[in-house]
Amino acid sequence: MPSNTGFPRADAENDFLRVRRRQVLSRLGAWLRRAPDDVNIMLPFDEVVSALGLLGERSLGRQVIGLDSIAGSVDRGREFDRRFRPTTARSRQRWERLALAQRRGEAIPPIDVYRVGELHFVSDGHHRVSVALALGMTTIEAFVTEVQTKLDASGIRYRGDLIVKDYRRIFLDRVPLHGQARAAVVLSDPWDYAELGEHIEAWGFRLMQDEGTFIDRTTIARRWHDEEFVPVVRMLRQAEMIGERTEAEAYMWVSGERYRLIRTHRWDDDVIAAVRAQGRSQ
Structure with missing residues (x-):
């Protein structure tokens, strides 16, 4: 749980150190368990849509979405793990500025996401999602674009699941x-x-x-x-x-x-x- 010492700047710094520590421990734990390589990797949007077969898209406007529905990224998959914990310290200053603003109650712009089935993929706002999760929030405001696909996205949890979806899509074309x-x-x-x-x-x-x-x-x-x-x-x-x-x-x-x-x-x-x-x- 995030600490609250009454000093927002110090708390924001501790927030970042806490999530980085958890990311490293999670990666180490997966290695010790010999877990699949994709267990801590967020789903890549392009690969998901390719496997399911793109039909079209439409804007749904501004909505409140559950943070637990965010499964992947459009183009920032290497900077965060599956739970949107930073994988390096390169963005620490930006992350801490957002955490400080959030702790002070300042207005945070909505993120931009693509919706595929019940899953959401972040195109803009990765750090905002990371901070929101670190602070224990459950929802976030987002501008949502819905993507229609030939196959539904049910059953997709890890990157390896996309292989089955891809072959099923090809099968149903035949x-x-x-x-x-x-x-x-x-x-x-x-x-x-x-x-x-x-x-x-x-x-x-x-x-x-x-x-x-x-x-x-x-x-x-x-x-x-x-x-x-x-x-x-x-x-x-x-x-x-x-x-x-x-x-x-x-x-x-x-x-x-x-x-x-x-x-x-x-x-x-x-x-x-x-x-x-x-x-x-x-």
């Missing part, structure tokens, strides 16, 4: 699922999206051969979901073979086992029984 079908196909491993995309495109090619006509991507995606994915998942649920996997992961697993064991693209109870028996024998 396999344009919509509505409940889109929500149902979820994978944990980003590389699985590429494999599933290849699988569905091959399924669509066989469908066109069988029907002797061209079928567009949207129709293939819809028919794959309705005629292939849903029935297979239903059989897997009845056979209690999904376990801790997502439905899409279970589908990919049983599809691979089916072809490896039986060399067929058909689905019936015999196929499920064969895969199940193989799993028990291993």
